[in-house]
Amino acid sequence: MRRRLRQTNHFLTSVSPSPISQLVSTYRKKSTILRGAFIASLLLLTTSAHAAFVNVDSSQTFNSTGIQVIAGQVYFVTATGSVNLATGDGPYITDPDGTILVAPNSSAGSYFFFTSMTSPGGTPPAVGDRKYPLLYPGQSATAALGALVAGLSAIANPTGLSDFPSGFELIGSSGFFIAPSGGYLFFAVNDNAPGDNLGTYSAEITLTPEPGTLSLTVSAFAAWLCVRRRYLS
Numbered sequence: 001m002r003r004r005l006r007q008t009n010h011f012l013t014s015v016s017p018s019p020i021s022q023l024v025s026t027y028r029k030k031s032t033i034l035r036g037a038f039i040a041s042l043l044l045l046t047t048s049a050h051a052a053f054v055n056v057d058s059s060q061t062f063n064s065t066g067i068q069v070i071a072g073q074v075y076f077v078t079a080t081g082s083v084n085l086a087t088g089d090g091p092y093i094t095d096p097d098g099t100i101l102v103a104p105n106s107s108a109g110s111y112f113f114f115t116s117m118t119s120p121g122g123t124p125p126a127v128g129d130r131k132y133p134l135l136y137p138g139q140s141a142t143a144a145l146g147a148l149v150a151g152l153s154a155i156a157n158p159t160g161l162s163d164f165p166s167g168f169e170l171i172g173s174s175g176f177f178i179a180p181s182g183g184y185l186f187f188a189v190n191d192n193a194p195g196d197n198l199g200t201y202s203a204e205i206t207l208t209p210e211p212g213t214l215s216l217t218v219s220a221f222a223a224w225l226c227v228r229r230r231y232l233s
């Protein structure tokens with residue numbers, strides 16, 4: 001087919017250097033440009049995403065990810081593991097979503113606390129359920145107790161929650177963090193009293209391609225396929 005196109009092109013050219021031959025030449029040039037744009041975009045796409053692995057210690061108020069973010073960047077996070085929020089009088093063990101894996105029994109010291117002083121109030125902690133801060137907000141007032149949460153600090157070495165003016169937001173076992181501004185990304189296990197906690201979550205952080213990069217790649221690929229199918233196949 002390409003040979004036929006070249007032959008046709010040669011014939012047309014030999015008859016007269018008409019606009020038709022110029023049109024074919026133009027489309028070939030466009031195809032080359034689009035193909036180059038597609039390859040460049042693909043290279044950018046594959047090199048912009050990278051993964052970091054962070055252990056999130058539940059006994060710390062927050063953990064540094066070592067990542068300095070730029071406003072607008074989108075990070076995809078997955079997390080596994082389990083942590084105990086009450087080693088002294090629990091246990092109260094959760095996964096990164098804050099779902100209870102092991103609940104304290106009614107004779108445990110923390111049973112009353114988790115029943116009456118967490119939301120929903122008056123509901124005993126039970127395996128498979130989630131409870132939320134009520135009287136003692138942790139890093140996040142809306143994420144479940146024990147859930148993996150993320151916060152942004154303007155400084156690399158924050159000393160307290162007051163260094164996170166926007167607070168922390170839920171990530172869970174699988175979630176996105178969209179950087180509202182530049183800063184340093186920290187993770188935490190949502191609990192107001194980390195001193196009696198034990199265990200870590202293993203989190204994997206991936207910087208996703210910026211929307212402009214992705215749309216450029218898809219557009220260039222689609223245009224290249226269209227031109228190729230129409231004029232070069």
Ligand SMILES: [Ca+2]
Pocket residue numbers: 085086191193194195196197
């Ligand atoms: Ca605790």
